[in-house]
Amino acid sequence: MQPSEFFVGSIDQGTTSTRFLIFNRDGEPVASHQVEFSQIYPNPGWHEHDPLELVYSVETCIDHAVREFEEKGFSRSNIKCVGITNQRETTVVWDHESGEPLNNAIVWTDTRSQAIVTELKQRPDASKLQAICGLPLSTYSSSTKLLWMLAHVPKVKEAFDRGTLAFGTVDSWLVYRLNGVRANVFVSDSTNASRTMFMSLHSLQYDDTLLDFFGIKGKIHLPRIVPSSDSHAYGSIVSGALEGVPIMGCLGDQSSALVGQKGFSPGMAKNTYGTGCFLLYNVGEKPVISTHGLLATVAYNFGGKAVYALEGSIAVAGSGVKFLQNNLAFFQDSKEVNDLALSVEDNGGCVFVTAFSGLFAPYWIDDAKGTIFGITQYTQKGHIARATLEATCFQTKAILDAMEKDSGKTLSELAVDGGMSNSDLAMQTQADLISIPVYRPKMRETTALGAAIAAGLAAGLWRNFAELRDINRVGGVVFEPRITREESAKKFGEWEKAVQMSRGWIGAEKNAQDSVPNGAQKWPNGTSVYPADNRDLSAPKPLPKQSQSPLISDVVAGSNTGTTFKVKAWTASGDLDFQPAKVPTVSISGDLEDADEEDLFLELRKVEILQKLKKLRKLKLSYY
Numbered sequence: 291m292q293p294s295e296f297f298v299g300s301i302d303q304g305t306t307s308t309r310f311l312i313f314n315r316d317g318e319p320v321a322s323h324q325v326e327f328s329q330i331y332p333n334p335g336w337h338e339h340d341p342l343e344l345v346y347s348v349e350t351c352i353d354h355a356v357r358e359f360e361e362k363g364f365s366r367s368n369i370k371c372v373g374i375t376n377q378r379e380t381t382v383v384w385d386h387e388s389g390e391p392l393n394n395a396i397v398w399t400d401t402r403s404q405a406i407v408t409e410l411k412q413r414p415d416a417s418k419l420q421a422i423c424g425l426p427l428s429t430y431s432s433s434t435k436l437l438w439m440l441a442h443v444p445k446v447k448e449a450f451d452r453g454t455l456a457f458g459t460v461d462s463w464l465v466y467r468l469n470g471v472r473a474n475v476f477v478s479d480s481t482n483a484s485r486t487m488f489m490s491l492h493s494l495q496y497d498d499t500l501l502d503f504f505g506i507k508g509k510i511h512l513p514r515i516v517p518s519s520d521s522h523a524y525g526s527i528v529s530g531a532l533e534g535v536p537i538m539g540c541l542g543d544q545s546s547a548l549v550g551q552k553g554f555s556p557g558m559a560k561n562t563y564g565t566g567c568f569l570l571y572n573v574g575e576k577p578v579i580s581t582h583g584l585l586a587t588v589a590y591n592f593g594g595k596a597v598y599a600l601e602g603s604i605a606v607a608g609s610g611v612k613f614l615q616n617n618l619a620f621f622q623d624s625k626e627v628n629d630l631a632l633s634v635e636d637n638g639g640c641v642f643v644t645a646f647s648g649l650f651a652p653y654w655i656d657d658a659k660g661t662i663f664g665i666t667q668y669t670q671k672g673h674i675a676r677a678t679l680e681a682t683c684f685q686t687k688a689i690l691d692a693m694e695k696d697s698g699k700t701l702s703e704l705a706v707d708g709g710m711s712n713s714d715l716a717m718q719t720q721a722d723l724i725s726i727p728v729y730r731p732k733m734r735e736t737t738a739l740g741a742a743i744a745a746g747l748a749a750g751l752w753r754n755f756a757e758l759r760d761i762n763r764v765g766g767v768v769f770e771p772r773i774t775r776e777e778s779a780k781k782f783g784e785w786e787k788a789v790q791m792s793r794g795w796i797g798a799e800k801n802a803q804d805s806v807p808n809g810a811q812k813w814p815n816g817t818s819v820y821p822a823d824n825r826d827l828s829a830p831k832p833l834p835k836q837s838q839s840p841l842i843s844d845v846v847a848g849s850n851t852g853t854t855f856k857v858k859a860w861t862a863s864g865d866l867d868f869q870p871a872k873v874p875t876v877s878i879s880g881d882l883e884d885a886d887e888e889d890l891f892l893e894l895r896k897v898e899i900l901q902k903l904k905k906l907r908k909l910k911l912s913y914y
């Protein structure tokens with residue numbers, strides 16, 4: 291087979307959706323599929339994903355994309371390898387023996403560990419951590435999410451005591467499950483591991499000082515840290531349309547976007563506007579520990595040699611747009627935000643500090659809350675839409691200023707990608723505010739492309755970076771700044787004022803009360819803020835009114851009898867104790883009737899159909 295006949299698959303498991311794309315050697319996607327999955331918000335500030343639903347979403351996307359690939363006349367046997375890229379920090383725990391998840395994954399945006407963070411910050415040794423791992427103590431990294439689960443979820447604590455608790459970020463979880471539990475392939479790539487606070491940036495391995503600090507040394511199964519591009523470490527897919535195909539690349543999604551943008555030289559940067567927004571600046575082969583509110587992270591690790599980046603992380607970008615759509619019903623589809631914002635000339639005096647998870651870089655204000663300033667009778671939806679887009683652009687400006695201070699260098703152009711970069715207005719605003727051109731490539735699936743490159747390099751599809759040069763090179767758009775630096779500085783001054791005013795709305799005591807139940811105990815490392823009253827806080831509270839529908843906690847059996855689905859389910863009606871109550875078999879027909887039996891049976895296992903069932907029966911399905 292000639293290299294030109296090879297294809298590489300890429301799993302992109304993001305915060306709000308999962309995709310699978312199949313790239314040819316020219317880096318063009320030839321087939322793809324995308325599904326959204328449940329976003330679970332059990333309490334204010336909490337954000338969870340069902341780990342099994344993440345796996346099913348991946349399997350669904352692979353099946354559909356491979357089908358499309360074959361319908362276009364290609365053969366699946368030409369897909370030589372697969373890469374994985376994923377949302378980072380999101381914390382998954384499972385039983386190392388059974389492979390079953392022990393809790394919903396706590397998503398990177400989740401702020402429930404705030405009281406733990408506050409307590410940990412007071413320890414004298416806390417100041418040493420950032421020099422080792424590159425990250426400040428915050429609710430963002432995996433470490434405090436894991437500590438929260440150890441303290442609040444009995445099942446997790448029991449597994450910890452038994453010595454069977456496995457921890458991983460989403461990359462580890464997917465690799466583990468895609469290989470089949472019995473294979474026990476338990477690894478993480480360095481870019482993902484660098485987001486846990488457990489890995490030293492210098493050794494690229496777990497660090498005893500860090501593990502001791504968090505009280506988990508020797509007590510938890512941690513994935514082996516391996517390079518981002520490796521022909522053996524990640525095993526191969528055990529079943530489904532790509533059975534037997536090896537996984538050869540793995541990168542956290544922001545690192546992957548940098549690779550997909552081919553930011554291989556020091557001084558190159560990219561900004562990805564997805565759910566959040568993340569600016570990565572390549573600093574070369576030595577980490578730069580920021581003194582201006584940025585993170586130091588592994589950009590990629592090809593061939594065991596790491597390249598590092600300075601990172602500016604913004605918690606809310608596209609999720610601000612989704613907030614306007616889902617919570618305020620401003621429009622039906624994210625892409626409409628652009629026209630709504632264009633319906634007015636400017637922000638009409640509104641500044642929206644979208645601090646839904648506090649403020650991340652470069653501010654790191656844990657207690658900031660989402661706040662809109664400047665509302666008058668004049669304010670229209672369009673003004674708020676503009677202010678929402680501007681919020682991410684202002685934070686990007688603050689990050690670039692910090693980056694210049696840390697690196698001593700000025701960026702000449704910013705490469706962008708991610709869902710929100712589709713908004714021309716947002717990108718024009720960005721160029722205006724940072725006073726340098728913004729370059730948006732034609733093919734914007736750069737995150738997926740990065741993982742494909744990582745895998746393709748290991749498989750020999752490409753032999754070196756030079757062979758990647760022509761990928762996605764033409765057809766991009768450049769947004770040139772259209773306002774003066776003085777005008778930009780004036781707008782930015784207003785934003786900075788708003789940031790300062792967004793803090794302290796709810797006092798520290800209230801925040802602590804929210805996060806810490808009475809009677810704290812010491813666990814697991816001498817920190818005393820954790821709970822003690824044996825309440826399982828992982829159990830959901832009643833759902834908000836609009837989603838007040840029965841909850842299926844587990845679909846225990848399913849079969850296809852002709853044109854009718856039968857799904858036996860255990861439900862709970864949203865009550866506090868979440869005790870399962872058996873319900874009779876639910877028969878579901880409707881728009882599934884036309885599907886042929888084989889398809890139907892295949893689909894029964896998939897999230898997509900579960901979501902259809904959910905719509906038909908108004909049920910929320912956790913997993914099958």
Ligand SMILES: Nc1ncnc2c1ncn2[C@@H]1O[C@H](COP(=O)(O)OP(=O)(O)O)[C@@H](O)[C@H]1O
Binds near residue numbers: 307565625628711
């Ligand atoms: N045309 C658009 N204009 C503005 N925002 C958009 C547009 N399309 C998608 N988005 C936003 O981008 C986000 C999805 O981007 P994506 O890169 O897929 O994110 P993720 O990988 O985090 O799931 C959503 O939050 C959505 O609101």
Ligand SMILES: O=P(O)(O)OC[C@H](O)CO
Binds near residue numbers: 306377544567
């Ligand atoms: O899902 P995204 O694209 O917003 O990325 C999430 C980040 O990896 C979180 O650090």
